Amino acid sequence: MLKRLAYLALCACAPLYAAPPIDDQRVQQLANDPFWISLGHYEAGKLSGWRSYVSDDKFFLAPDGAHHPYAELRATVEALYAPVSLGDKHPQCVYPARTRWLKAQLNLTDLPKAECAEFTQWFKDVAPHSTVMIFPAAYLNSPSSMFGHTLLRIDQADVQNNKTALLSYAINFGAYIEGSDNSILYAWKGLAGGYPGLFALVPYQEKLSEYRSLENRDLWEYRLNLTPEETQRMVEHVWELKQIQFDYFFFDENCSYRLLELLQVARPGLQLTSQFPLTAIPTDTVKAVKEAGLVESIEYRPSRERELLDRAKALDPEEQQWVLQVSADQAQLQNPAFKALPKERQALIIDAAYRIERYRANGLERDTARSQRSFELLRAINQNPASELQVEKPELPENGHESRTWQLGAGSRDDKAFAEYGLRMAYHDLNDNAPGFPLGAQIEILQLKLRQYEGNNWQVQQLDLANIRSLTPRNELLQPWSWQVGGGLERVLGKHGDENLVSHINGGAGGTWQLGENMLGFALGTLRVEHNNDFAAFVSPAAGFNTGLLWRNPVGNLSLEAKGDYFTNGEIRRSLSLNQQWEVSRNLGLRLTAQREFSKLTSPINEVMLELKWYHY
Template sequence: MQKLFYYSFFLLLCFSANATEEHILNNLSQHKQWLKLLTAYSGNSPKVTDKNFLLSPEGEYSSLNELRLTINAFAEPAGLDLNQHGQCKYPARYLFLKEKLDFVKLGIKKVSCPNYEEYTNVNDQEQLSLVFATGFLGNPASYYGHLLLKINQKNKTGLEQASINFGADIPANEGMLSYIVKGIIGGYDSSFTTQPFFYHFNNYNETEHRDLWEYPIVLSKSQSELVIAHLWELMNVDFQYFFFNRNCAYFMARAIELVLDQDILDDVKPWVGPQEVIQKLNLSTSDGKRVLGEAVYHPSRQTRLYQRFSGLNSTEKSIVRSIALSPENLSLQSISDVQLESKYRIVDTLIDYYQFTRDKKDPEDKNNLYYKKAVLIRYQLAPSASTTNFASSNIPALGRGISRSYIGVDDLGIIVGIRPAYYDALDASYGHVKHAELTMGAAELIIDSGKVNLYSLSLLNIESVKQNYTMLPGDKNHSWFLKVGAEQERLNCSDCLTPIIHTGAGLSKSFFGSDLAISGFLTTGFFSDSLISDGLFAGAKIKASWFISSNISTALTINHRHHIGNATQTAIKLEQRTSISESMDLRLSWEHSIETELSKLSMNFGYYW
């Protein structure tokens, strides 16, 4: 009887231990960090589409099953290729589970991972930096800017250190239209990849002339290790790419969210932008401390040239222009009549100018020769530090939200509108291209005589403005625009919405520094609600946008269209924006049609979010 009692008690203890272990595993499988490590954000199914990432067989995934298989993989003996062991393939899972489970009891022994250990030989402080590249209107994938991570490795300079990028895997020679459509509907795989930071720095800073802002990510050593380990796990793993909401901004934010006190994204919002992530991280904390440190500004070659040129006096500018127009005259003799400090400023400006204009891949480009000549002259002068302290108030972590909703009135009724992203010529702000426009998916409804109609629709509106600030040869001022959407056929109509495609190319020039920009375009397009040739038109467009102050901006647009059927349309539009606060503004607009002599006034209050 006594033996039976002891046996029963032993079975009860075993059952209790198993039940407790099962309870621990069940709770652990629903832990927020564990789900994020599986890319099951918000508790949903994993975002990863690569079958090799998950250990669970296809059709058998659950976070609990993945947890059990991960523990088993960690307990496996090491083989000949250490880098293929489970601990080396999933170092973030290892770090997470080591804090939660008794590895000794589970028979898990630490395995050396040569490739991973070399990759994660990082500084003790500020191990990670988040880099924001400003928008580039020459490539649809870069319209909204770009995010990448830099790993601050020991024994390597900043440009040699590893960077982690996320992007779509696009076939070579992919057509622009195909690229845009596939990017929107999820037609591409995408992945994290790694390259030396120099590659991205050179591409963004030097080739595409995009300013870079490098934000140290202020985390504890263990938190940084977990984020870096997670990124290692995700390297070259496939995800489905969506231009609007499963892009570089989304997946970079999700990786950093792993150690934040709160999430900064949700899967409901249909769009996510790089600048939005920077702004939200700027307000985020980890263990009660701010996540983003003080930004390091890396001005583009174009910005360096413009800032140097603006710092010259009139005599120095005249000499630079003279040499740029007759570069064969570049010599110490050509700058002999000015003081030494002026020589420094002139030659430094010319170095940036030839760097900006030269084609590095073309050995026949004479600007390469002039660049080397300018560098040689600089060495012939007495040693001196840089003559310009580059700075910018265009800080992407500051400023308003990227989306705007508004309500207003015009001569026909009450207007309610939304602009999901991003900016126009009146409200280009921190991190944006001044005087340019980039909006997608904007729509207006009008309530007129009790009826609600779609008032306007802007599927895509891009205006790229290059301003030729220096007026030097090679500082191009070629500009272009593209508008696709629908607008009212007449100013006095609220129910005659008509599709429009409108595009043009031209030149721009800036004045008063860069506060005023005037552009002229030759245009063509189609404006009709039926596929008839009379909808085709050619014409011209003149636009002036002026940032009068930090709170007030205005724009004047004159648009002329001449249709194939000889009908003409000449429209004048005057707009003014007044910033009420960082997140609110007031807009006034007056439109007039020359041919019909119709006019329309409108006003709206907007909120940025």
């Protein structure tokens, strides 16, 4: 507060400083310069004028700076002439990027020389030289991670030679969350904008362990071709954003959008943010950065879980049993039966045993016994190290289909023909074009389907708010749960073969098993709550099952599903469905759906539909 008052005072008594008179036309011109607009994070207002994404008064020097780039520029020029006795509080120290640019543009040769000890020390410590964009990929058991995240890593000059990326800093933009909110509130506020967004500069290594170990996400590192000068300009600007609050919205004003803004500061003239007027889904922003020609090379860091699974893949069932035994009890290392195994097989088993021990320790507090076990395994590794693990690179995430989907279908329900029109805002279901996505993960947000039956009868067919499924296979070593949750409006079989529009929430949990290299089988128990006009009660609960097969075949993904809902009021609703996707191109798919529905209220009904899916932007 005081700080802000001080600035206001500065502006008010600006003439006291020796700022030279500047041609107003020139100021006007600079205030409209895209670079100044980037520095102030301005966007063109809905009707006219400007608005800054920064929601923090202390970022602005002019009282109306959030809406007036011109006033802010004037105020900044004046402020640069403040007495140097302000030390680190001097506007030159608080706004190094603004200072550098204005100094050059306006040829301000007579600026007082402010000593910016804090900034200088910080800048020296970060020592920016090159930039790497980091994309933690989707993690199967966390479909929400499909949206991804992006952050920037700032490397020092010798990082590539020395391979010391672990010592670099990462620039991360995220919601600032205070401890006590519960999960649901947390999600809601994240989506709705209840948290402020802030930039943070953290050791990259911390982010690595967060994503690779804690969240089990693979990381992609895109080295950008920003010059040292461009990287430095960006980092100078990041200093200006220290403890500055932005609004944070999950879909648009998120990490990825903010990083694009930073890249525009690094290299003025880049047009990145303008491509994302509505939503900025991280993979899409990666694509945009790539298309802008910024990516020099790409590296891949597998998650700890993927490493473990890859290690385990090379082991036969008997060896996997050894993994479990050895990880639980290191005395087994001396077991004659174990020692009888070939030495390199022993090494693989010990390595996998160590990995699974660490995997299980994930997110837990330190435990003396567990630490001792891990330590014993490390000593065993030291005696007999395994060959280096080479994890095969999966498909690049940005090569996956685009995030929004338009759907056009034609089909018949019993003997009635219909056309169906759909739009899904995001993102991917079990059958959608698979490259770049993990098999068995689905996240759909906001999907609307309209149907037009013969005789021009229109109806809302479906409105999904969210529909999330996570089918992660269980194996000898890891036994994750599979789960699903969804809610919205949908049509169900009603009396006399009608289709009733009902609102519902449902969820389920169960298991998934790898049946073949490209085939998963799953079985979940489900619960459902429904509001249906055919039912007497306002809401009716049901318990049921959902089981099926998912097969990744050369044409596309095939799913075969059986579902049942047993309502407490006696209604039993079941369905069988077959879905086969034909992956025509990256952003085009054709899907055949055949379904048979059963209900106690009416006789069974068949439906067949052929649907074109266009993944667009």
